[in-house]
Each structure stands twice: as structure tokens, then as C-alpha cells.
Amino acid sequence: MIDFSLDLRSGVSPYLQLVQQVRRALRLGLLDVGDQLPTVKEVVAKLAINPNTVLKAYRELEHEGLVQPRPGLGTFVTRTLVDETLAAHEPLRRELRAWLDRARDAGLDDESIEALFTTTFRRVPDGVTR
Amino acid sequence: MTAAIRTERLTKRYGRHPALTDVTVTVPTGRVVGLVGPNGAGKSTLLGIAAGLITPTSGEIEVLGGRPGQDTAQLARVGFVAQDTPVYGGLTVAEHLRLGAGLNPGWDAELARQRIARLGLDPARRAAKLSGGQRAQLALTLAAAKRPELLLLDEPVAALDPLARRDFLRGLMEFVAELGVGVVLSSHVLADLERVCDHLVLLAESRVLLAGDTEELLATHYRVVGPRGCADALPAGVDVVQAEHTARQSTLVVHDPGGALLRSPCDAEPVGLEDMVLAHLTRAAGAAPAPTTEEPLEARR
Amino acid sequence: MIWLTWRLFRGPALAGTAALAALAAYLVVLGLRLRDTHAEVVGCAGCTADDARGAMENGYFVAVQLSGFALVVVPALLGAFWGAPLVARELEAGTHRLVWAQSVTRGRWLAVRLGVVVLAGVLATGLVGLLLGWAVAPYDEVMGGRFETVVFPSRGVVPLGYAAFAVALGATLGLLARRTLPAMALTLAVFLGLQFLVPTLVRPHLRPPVTETFAFGAFSVGPGGGFSAGPRGARVEAVSLPGAWVLSDGAALHNAAGEPVTSSEVDVCMTGEFRRDMECIGGLNLSYTVSYHPAARYWPFQWIEFGGYLLLAALLTALSFVRLRRVAWTTLLDAEPPGSSTGDDPGGSRWLDQDQPMVLQFSWMLPRPQPKPSTHR
Numbered sequence: 001m002i003d004f005s006l007d008l009r010s011g012v013s014p015y016l017q018l019v020q021q022v023r024r025a026l027r028l029g030l031l032d033v034g035d036q037l038p039t040v041k042e043v044v045a046k047l048a049i050n051p052n053t054v055l056k057a058y059r060e061l062e063h064e065g066l067v068q069p070r071p072g073l074g075t076f077v078t079r080t081l082v083d084e085t086l087a088a089h090e091p092l093r094r095e096l097r098a099w100l101d102r103a104r105d106a107g108l109d110d111e112s113i114e115a116l117f118t119t120t121f122r123r124v125p126d127g128v129t130r
Numbered sequence: 131m132t133a134a135i136r137t138e139r140l141t142k143r144y145g146r147h148p149a150l151t152d153v154t155v156t157v158p159t160g161r162v163v164g165l166v167g168p169n170g171a172g173k174s175t176l177l178g179i180a181a182g183l184i185t186p187t188s189g190e191i192e193v194l195g196g197r198p199g200q201d202t203a204q205l206a207r208v209g210f211v212a213q214d215t216p217v218y219g220g221l222t223v224a225e226h227l228r229l230g231a232g233l234n235p236g237w238d239a240e241l242a243r244q245r246i247a248r249l250g251l252d253p254a255r256r257a258a259k260l261s262g263g264q265r266a267q268l269a270l271t272l273a274a275a276k277r278p279e280l281l282l283l284d285e286p287v288a289a290l291d292p293l294a295r296r297d298f299l300r301g302l303m304e305f306v307a308e309l310g311v312g313v314v315l316s317s318h319v320l321a322d323l324e325r326v327c328d329h330l331v332l333l334a335e336s337r338v339l340l341a342g343d344t345e346e347l348l349a350t351h352y353r354v355v356g357p358r359g360c361a362d363a364l365p366a367g368v369d370v371v372q373a374e375h376t377a378r379q380s381t382l383v384v385h386d387p388g389g390a391l392l393r394s395p396c397d398a399e400p401v402g403l404e405d406m407v408l409a410h411l412t413r414a415a416g417a418a419p420a421p422t423t424e425e426p427l428e429a430r431r
Numbered sequence: 432m433i434w435l436t437w438r439l440f441r442g443p444a445l446a447g448t449a450a451l452a453a454l455a456a457y458l459v460v461l462g463l464r465l466r467d468t469h470a471e472v473v474g475c476a477g478c479t480a481d482d483a484r485g486a487m488e489n490g491y492f493v494a495v496q497l498s499g500f501a502l503v504v505v506p507a508l509l510g511a512f513w514g515a516p517l518v519a520r521e522l523e524a525g526t527h528r529l530v531w532a533q534s535v536t537r538g539r540w541l542a543v544r545l546g547v548v549v550l551a552g553v554l555a556t557g558l559v560g561l562l563l564g565w566a567v568a569p570y571d572e573v574m575g576g577r578f579e580t581v582v583f584p585s586r587g588v589v590p591l592g593y594a595a596f597a598v599a600l601g602a603t604l605g606l607l608a609r610r611t612l613p614a615m616a617l618t619l620a621v622f623l624g625l626q627f628l629v630p631t632l633v634r635p636h637l638r639p640p641v642t643e644t645f646a647f648g649a650f651s652v653g654p655g656g657g658f659s660a661g662p663r664g665a666r667v668e669a670v671s672l673p674g675a676w677v678l679s680d681g682a683a684l685h686n687a688a689g690e691p692v693t694s695s696e697v698d699v700c701m702t703g704e705f706r707r708d709m710e711c712i713g714g715l716n717l718s719y720t721v722s723y724h725p726a727a728r729y730w731p732f733q734w735i736e737f738g739g740y741l742l743l744a745a746l747l748t749a750l751s752f753v754r755l756r757r758v759a760w761t762t763l764l765d766a767e768p769p770g771s772s773t774g775d776d777p778g779g780s781r782w783l784d785q786d787q788p789m790v791l792q793f794s795w796m797l798p799r800p801q802p803k804p805s806t807h808r
Binding site for chain 2: 432434435438439442524525526528529530531532533534535536756757
Binding site: 044 | 161162296299300306307328348397
């Protein structure tokens, strides 16, 4: 069973943190297909957060096809991320390396690169295409 | 769907002192709503009116579609925990539950008993001997075990230490998960709000400054950092809530419900809940315009 | 609601009952002793009415007066200790914000609490009143004087009216003052003030007094009174009219023609022996005019005064229901200046001063949330 935690200073909204933690667990193999996620009540008891937040996170995961609620029983993992993300990692890494090379050639130092990346990353909310 | 609380130009004056002025706000059901504002903003008054304990001077208010406090049925739908969680010092915990059972038609004795047992409260203990946190939990149990549709809490954690505060919020959220009850929680401590509230109403100096879903508000507030001229270059529809300028740079907190900022050249980043709230409260308090500071290094060169 | 009312009332009820039990014990002892004396001096061979009066008066005058006084004070104390804290205590402790947030309306809350306490007050006073009536019956039988200042309010039905009024007064003052001690003090003051004013200003005028002229005889001079003859004329002090309430302070004697009698005219009768002198003067065909309420008016007066106090109680109750709606949110907001902190200082002025000299025997029952420094449980 996954153990959730919350960092309110991270700038990431609580429900997104939960989603990310589940995804990370799936990626790392800590959660497998068929495992049950903690119930809403359990998460609320541990973290003292709004139950709607938990529901929203679980709905998001369901929307991504990662989990499936079974009425009366709980929410269960239906898919892991290990394979999927690994497959996407390599081409993305290559593109990133190429981009980094271009940025360095243009004269940007480390901090500028990081600032450019961070501001652009934040401006494009998850799932929105420009 | 009926709103949890709907007010229209609600006003309450104590003598000449205005506690609420022309408050028009709609609070949705099924949410945990944070009523935020500094001391004396009118939060207690608004909650007291919604609970039927105070009569307004003028304006209208509707709670779950009914008039607050008008009869037993309406009172049974709304639970209320007053500031500093009053309890009868001479009565034991068990007698308080008996009080609840006798005065509330919808009392869930099993829920109350389970909660008291889980909290580790001794039913034979007199309420005067409980700690502040335990008293708050008892008051919360009394309000929640009557299975209301709406829970109003007036700064229930203000006087509690951090651990007791966390325990109280945990207990409150467990009730929300179990009963599906809507909550309106007033606080002037911002730290707890983000984990608990999914809707915010900002009150300051008897007026409403801001109201909306927490997520939406956070998504439409930005901190804009840029060269001095950036403040003037902002597109229309962007409300500058707070601005600080140095000789070269401006730091603004802005509210951009229309998303116009994304297309401007200024650098915008998200702003945290605390800073967003503080920016609005500062503006409402009529703070002096942000001082301009000369950078000493510049002057020396 | 009934359970809660009793639970909160339990302390004062028990304390009051204990105090009244002590009074009751005293009355029982008094009653038994009075009956013993009565058996000795009344209806025995060779006992005269005067002897009986003398024995009763010498032995028991103070005790009976005090008992009557106590019965008038009982409603005052019940009003202060049972009535005043009823609402004031809730407002002071802030527990009205707990109880009115339950599913009971303010009106019903007040109705039940007030009803129970008024009933208790009337019952307690009634029982003690019955006991007093039983205890002093031998005394009253010999001494008469039903209309006297301490006797009238401590017999009959008026104590019940006092009780209902005093408790309603206490509760209403508690609601208006929102603080227990001032309400208690005010209740005592108003009640006792009325007990001084009503017998002097109201009671004599409940009906127009009867003015009648009597022929003077030996019977005319009442016990404890006298006959005086001086330059201003001859007067009867303390006219005797058994069972009636004599309003005049004495009456001047006048002759058949209506002229006041001078002392010289009666001097002939003054030999020094009281009884023979009075019989002698009786033969002079003199008369005197008295203003009084006949004995038959005793019970009507009782019921009128009882009804009057009951009416006052009802008016006060109505007033408290009206004002209940407008009870201020909390004494906190009234005490703090506008805009100041209401959430930061739990140990400060908002709590009852623990050193207040609250009636100690009640303090253990009084609802009082204790502000403890927040410690982890």
C-alpha cells in the first residue's frame, strides 16, 4: 500500500501531489497491477486533507487509465507506468540533450537555462496544448 | 442546487460599528469553504447570522434554502461550533452527548460514541478538565453527530497548539468524508487552509474581497516580476492586487481571471495561497503605496 | 430539554432544598412548642384571654415574626439564586452559543427552563408556607392580627405570587443584565423594595376603606393600645376591631354632637384603674370614627395581591421572551473594542474572573468552561 505525504510549500497543488506520488510509485514498481490504493478515509485520517482532494486525484488517475474504482471494495491499480514511461524516456532525453546543446551554444548559462525551462514549464498547465 | 449559504447585501451593525457591509456571496454546498480574513473582519458575524444566532441589520440570507434559526428543522440541518468552543464545564463528556441526543432529532449516538472512544476521551470526565484541543474535539463531535447538512466553525483552531490543530482538522475531514457534510470554516491562520479548503471567501473590514474555488483562484493569480515598465504594459483585464517597485524592478501580484497575462511579455509565475491572500488583505487595509527604494550600490557608483 | 434543565438546575436545587429543610426543621420545632404552650394556656380552667395572649406574646412573638419574615425572604432568595443565574450564567459562560446551536429554538429553551424553575420556586415556597401556617396556627388563633405587616405576606396565597414573581424577575434581570452577580443584587433590591412599597402604598387602597363611627366601650381599646387624654382631647390609641385592618392611627373621641371631647370631661373617670376607667368612660356616650378594612376582606385582599404579583410575573416573562430574540451575540464582542482581536487570547478577559466571590456552594455546579493552556492531550 502506498503511503502519501504532502508538502504544502512545494507550490504544487495537493491533488496533483497525490497523483504524482501514485505515478511515481507505479514507475518505481512499488505499486503493481491489482494493488489497492488507500481509501479516501484512510488518506484523510493520515493527512488531514479535504476528501474531495483525494477523490479528485483518484478521478484523475482513473481518467488516465491507471486505476479503477470498484464500488464497495476500493480503488485498484489497473496499469503500471514502468514500460510506458521507459519507452518515452529515450527519445525525449535525446531531444533534451540536443536542446541543451543549442542553449549552451547560444550563450545561456546554467541559471538562465533553468529559469527559461521553469517559466515555460509552469506556463503550460498539464495537459493543455498551445 | 441550493447553495449552502446565499447572502444578498447582508449588513450587520453593532451601534455605529459595522460588522458586515453589503455582503453578497454564494457559498456552494458539499465543499469545505474557508472564510478568511483578519480579526474583526466580520467572519464571526457572518457565521453567527448563518447559524441563526444573530439577526442581521439589513439584507437577506438563505442557508440551505431556508431562513437561519427559524425552527427546529432548520436548526437540525446546520451544525455550529462557536469561537473558543464553549462547553458546560460542570457536565461530563457523556452528559454532553446526552445533551446532544436530547436536543437534536437527528442525533447519531453511535457515531458520537465511536468518535469519543477514538479520541480517547473519558466519558466520565468533566468538560472543565479537558484540554483546549479535547474541548474543541468535543464541540466538533456535538455539532457533527446530529448529522447536519452544513457545519459552521468559527475559528475553532485559533487557540490550539499545532498538534491539536492538526488533530482537529483531521477529525473534521473525517466527518466530511463520512457524512458528506459541507463545511464553512473561518480562520485567520492561512497555513491550514490549503490542505483543507477547496473554496475560499475573503473578508476584510466587513466586506467580501474575493470568493471562488481555491484551485481556480490559485490558477488565476500570478506573481509578475519584470522591469519597471512591465506594470504599465499589462493587458486589460488584469487586476494588480499588490505592487512593489524598486528602481529597476517591479514585483506585482495580479489577478487575471481572463488569462490575458499569458500573452504578455512579463514574466508570470504562480503565487502561493498565503501570498495571494495577504496581497488582497493588504490592499483592503489601504496600505500605503509600495515604497520606492534606491539600491545603495547604485547610488555609490 | 427537560433533562438538561434538571441537570443544570440540580446544584442550586439541592442547595436551596438543604437550606429550606433547615428552615422547615425549625418550623416543626416551633410548631410543636407552640402547641404545647397553647394547650397550657387556652381552654383551661382559670385561664383568661389576657393570660393566653401574654404567654403567647412573651414566649413566641420574636420567633413567629422572624418566621414570617423568613417566608417573605425565601422568594427573594429563590429569585436571586434560582432565577438570576438561569439566563445570565449561560450568557456569561458563552454556553448559549452551544445550546442554541442545537436543534432547539431559543423560545422553547427559555420556556422550559423558566417554567421548571418558576414551578420549583412556587412549590418550594408553597411547602414552606404550608408548614409555617401549620406551625403558627396556635399563635395566630390567640393573637389575631392577620393584616399585620409581617403576617399578611407570610400567610395565605400571596407567598406563591411572590415566588413566581421573584423567579421571573431574576430570570428577566439576568437576561437584560447578562451578568449573574448584578442580576442577583438587582433582583433582591427590586423584590425587597416592592415588599416595602406595596404594603404602604398599594395594599391599603385595594378597596376603598370603610369609615364607621363606633360607640365607645371598654372593648374599644385594643391590646397593646391605650387611652390618652390631653390638651388636644381624648384619644383611643390602637382601636380594637378583631380581624380587621385598622388604618387610622388612633381615633379621637367625640360626643353625640360630633364635637371633640376635652380631657376635662373625661377626667372624672380617671381613677387609675384601667378597666374601671374604661367602663366609666363608656357610660359617657362617646363615639369615635375609624377608617378600616373589615375582616371579611382578608381573603379578597390575599387573592388580589396574589393576582397582582402573578400578573407582574407574566409581564416579566413576556418581556424576557421579547428580549430573548435580541440577545447580543456574545459578551465578547460587547467587551472588546471594535476591530480588536477576538481569537488570540483565550486566557484573557473573556473568561469569568475565577476569583469572583460567586456563591461558593453553587460554584461546583455552575457551567464554566475552564480555559486550560493548550497542551497535547
